Amino acid sequence: MKMEEVDIGTTTEPLLKVEDLAVEFHVSGTVQRALQGVSLTLQRGRTLGLVGESGCGKSVTSLSIMRLLPQPPGHYAGGRIVLEGRDLLSMPERDMRVLRGGRIGMIFQEPMTSLNPVYTCGEQIVESLTVHSGLSSKAAMDRAVELLDLVGLPSPKERAHDYPHQLSGGQRQRVMIALALANDPDLLIADEPTTALDVTIQAQILDLMTDLRERTGAAVLLVTHDLGVVAQTCDDVVVMYAGGVVEQAPTKALFADPQHPYTIGLMAAVPRIDTTVDRLSTIAGSVPPPWVKIDGCRFASRCPLADDRCRSAVPPLREIGPDHAVACWRAPIEETTV
Amino acid sequence: MMTLVLNRLIISVPVLFGVLLLGFGLLILVPGDPAIVMAGPMATPEVVAAIRTEMGLDEPVLTQFFRYLGRMAEGDLGRSLISNKTVISELGAAIGPTTELMVACLIWSIPLGIALGTLAAVWRGSITDRAIMAFSVAGVSLPIFFICLMLIHFVGVQWRLLPFIGRGGPLWTIDGLRHIALPALSLGLIFIGPVARMTRSSVLEVLRLDHVRTARAKGLSETRVILRHGLRNALIPVVTLVGLQAGYLLGGAVVTESIFSYPGIGRLAVGAILSSDFPLAQGAILILALAFILINLIVDVLYALLDPRVQTS
Numbered sequence: 341m342k343m344e345e346v347d348i349g350t351t352t353e354p355l356l357k358v359e360d361l362a363v364e365f366h367v368s369g370t371v372q373r374a375l376q377g378v379s380l381t382l383q384r385g386r387t388l389g390l391v392g393e394s395g396c397g398k399s400v401t402s403l404s405i406m407r408l409l410p411q412p413p414g415h416y417a418g419g420r421i422v423l424e425g426r427d428l429l430s431m432p433e434r435d436m437r438v439l440r441g442g443r444i445g446m447i448f449q450e451p452m453t454s455l456n457p458v459y460t461c462g463e464q465i466v467e468s469l470t471v472h473s474g475l476s477s478k479a480a481m482d483r484a485v486e487l488l489d490l491v492g493l494p495s496p497k498e499r500a501h502d503y504p505h506q507l508s509g510g511q512r513q514r515v516m517i518a519l520a521l522a523n524d525p526d527l528l529i530a531d532e533p534t535t536a537l538d539v540t541i542q543a544q545i546l547d548l549m550t551d552l553r554e555r556t557g558a559a560v561l562l563v564t565h566d567l568g569v570v571a572q573t574c575d576d577v578v579v580m581y582a583g584g585v586v587e588q589a590p591t592k593a594l595f596a597d598p599q600h601p602y603t604i605g606l607m608a609a610v611p612r613i614d615t616t617v618d619r620l621s622t623i624a625g626s627v628p629p630p631w632v633k634i635d636g637c638r639f640a641s642r643c644p645l646a647d648d649r650c651r652s653a654v655p656p657l658r659e660i661g662p663d664h665a666v667a668c669w670r671a672p673i674e675e676t677t678v
Numbered sequence: 679m680m681t682l683v684l685n686r687l688i689i690s691v692p693v694l695f696g697v698l699l700l701g702f703g704l705l706i707l708v709p710g711d712p713a714i715v716m717a718g719p720m721a722t723p724e725v726v727a728a729i730r731t732e733m734g735l736d737e738p739v740l741t742q743f744f745r746y747l748g749r750m751a752e753g754d755l756g757r758s759l760i761s762n763k764t765v766i767s768e769l770g771a772a773i774g775p776t777t778e779l780m781v782a783c784l785i786w787s788i789p790l791g792i793a794l795g796t797l798a799a800v801w802r803g804s805i806t807d808r809a810i811m812a813f814s815v816a817g818v819s820l821p822i823f824f825i826c827l828m829l830i831h832f833v834g835v836q837w838r839l840l841p842f843i844g845r846g847g848p849l850w851t852i853d854g855l856r857h858i859a860l861p862a863l864s865l866g867l868i869f870i871g872p873v874a875r876m877t878r879s880s881v882l883e884v885l886r887l888d889h890v891r892t893a894r895a896k897g898l899s900e901t902r903v904i905l906r907h908g909l910r911n912a913l914i915p916v917v918t919l920v921g922l923q924a925g926y927l928l929g930g931a932v933v934t935e936s937i938f939s940y941p942g943i944g945r946l947a948v949g950a951i952l953s954s955d956f957p958l959a960q961g962a963i964l965i966l967a968l969a970f971i972l973i974n975l976i977v978d979v980l981y982a983l984l985d986p987r988v989q990t991s
């Protein structure tokens with residue numbers, strides 16, 4: 341690693357800052373707000389967990405950072421996504437392409453379908469390498485084998501010549517990771533990288549990602565609905581609810597002292613650490629659908645602390661402690677009140 | 679790959695048998711007596727009877743069939759009743775021109791159909807898309823003889839741009855090219871439509887798949903995403919379609935060759951049937967069936983080449 345990169349790592353300017361991002365889907369004449377002002381901050385070299393129930397907008401958020409939302413029906417309705425001072429949403433497509441697969445690597449949830457079945461694993465990595473770094477195809481193939489070795493595939497030389505259907509789900513996800521890491525990204529976005537895998541493979545892939553983050557120094561945005569994964573692998577956590585961020589905090593602080601009633605409910609619903617957020621359906625009520633316009637706090641219909649102010653005005657995300665932000669009028673909340 | 683070809687050939691055997699049966703049935707079922715045809719209009723009944731005995735036509739059907747199979751196995755397809763040349767030599771002379779016609783038709787219509795289908799998919803819903811699709815539907819729904827006649831009328835007769843009768847020589851000569859242009863154009867026009875439509879729907883389907891999102895996430899240009907990760911995968915079903923259309927193509931060749939007096943298998947078959955030249959008709963049908971089997975074999979090989987999941991699993 342070069343000296344200057346280490347230097348940058350010690351500055352306080354975050355690598356990625358999403359500010360008040362709003363995303364709409366225009367579906368058959370209706371407008372659905374999938375994201376209603378999402379903000380989050382990711383520091384260099386750190387892992388940020390993005391958690392929330394199914395449908396709360398985690399994938400939309402991560403695809404937006406790559407600007408890969410299908411448009412139409414998707415539409416960026418407001419906010420900024422700032423990578424090292426540059427707003428990605430106003431960036432020309434050309435420059436964006438340099439970032440995709442270059443500075444930003446992405447791993448998807450579906451290892452079985454995320455690789456192209458008609459090219460070998462090696463070829464798919466080589467393509468990314470040659471497009472970004474102009475390596476000769478020979479050099480790129482050597483590098484691809486190196487990468488497959490790095491992600492822990494046995495006999496990487498042979499695997500490079502295998503087609504995706506010849507590998508298992510876990511192996512394919514390793515190939516995806518190798519692909520995402522091909523051009524030494526500063527930011528790795530992993531959208532539920534282990535959800536589709538069975539439990540032992542999940543643990544292996546997570547270990548691999550932790551290990552690779554340490555070796556490459558890349559910052560990781562890890563989307564998951566598994567709080568156990570968050571506790572084990574993330575430095576910071578962002579909790580999303582119905583298209584908005586309700587709380588962001590360092591992992592330790594969040595688990596020790598959750599401040600948003602939703603997060604508190606989550607923790608209460610999680611007697612053991614290896615439970616997923618979807619358990620939250622144990623909180624009474626249900627998530628308001630994205631086409632319903634809500635004036636106040638979106639959690640109000642399920643919140644035991646809701647009052648008139650909650651129902652009439654949207655609570656802003658505000659700092660209540662070091663790096664700890666909450667979108668709730670009533671925070672900070674004494675533990676006993678919920 | 680070898681096993682694939684072998685499997686295919688084995689499957690072809692019953693098909694071939696069916697074709698032979700059909701060819702034989704033609705002789706039995708179709709009105710018209712080959713003996714009378716052979717004897718000529720002036721022959722006396724005695725002469726006709728003699729010929730019938732000589733040809734084995736008065737023996738039981740089953741005996742005739744096995745004798746017929748035996749001759750086929752030896753490659754003896756008999757002689758034309760009209761020209762008295764061997765059927766093999768008649769077919770041999772016609773097979774080259776028909777192959778040339780197929781090549782001349784497919785070499786432009788398949789790439790163009792694929793290109794148009796891809797453009798329509800990429801610009802779906804646009805004017806271009808609608809124009810391409812309207813053109814495809816027209817190509818499919820207009821009868822081929824109509825297309826041929828229009829081309830003859832305008833390009834051949836009114837504007838005198840190209841010849842429209844017969845064959846001018848081998849494909850690599852100027853005259854050969856000029857003569858084959860209109861038949862190849864007519865035949866290709868009916869083929870573009872299905873190929874373009876299949877390509878369009880296949881590309882649209884592939885572009886929705888997860889691996890295309892991965893390709894975009896690699897930072898590839900949109901053109902590269904569409905060609906290498908969309909069209910490349912979409913070709914797999916298109917190839918299958920081309921195989922399925924082979925019969926359609928051969929049928930079109932029969933009409934086209936007849937209209938343009940092009941000396942291929944198709945015209946030979948029509949001529950033979952019209953003149954009750956049964957051995958020749960049988961031979962022509964057999965060749966067309968073989969062509970059908972061969973085209974499908976090629977398609978299967980192409981399919982396996984395009985889709986690694988077929989070869990390695």
Ligand SMILES: Nc1ncnc2c1ncn2[C@@H]1O[C@H](COP(=O)(O)OP(=O)(O)OP(=O)(O)O)[C@@H](O)[C@H]1O
Pocket residue numbers: 365367372374392393394395396397398399400401410413414565630
């Ligand atoms: N292409 C699309 N068209 C219309 N609506 C969409 C589209 N993609 C996402 N949405 C909507 O956006 C909202 C957020 O979806 P998203 O996929 O981000 O959820 P998620 O948090 O990733 O859920 P999961 O845990 O199930 O992956 C959902 O209400 C969904 O219906």
Ligand code: SF4
Pocket residue numbers: 600601602637638639640641643644645646647650655667668669670671
């Ligand atoms: S703002 Fe009000 S309704 Fe919303 S979470 Fe806080 S207390 Fe509950």
Ligand SMILES: [Mg+2]
Pocket residue numbers: 398399400531532
């Ligand atoms: Mg998701």
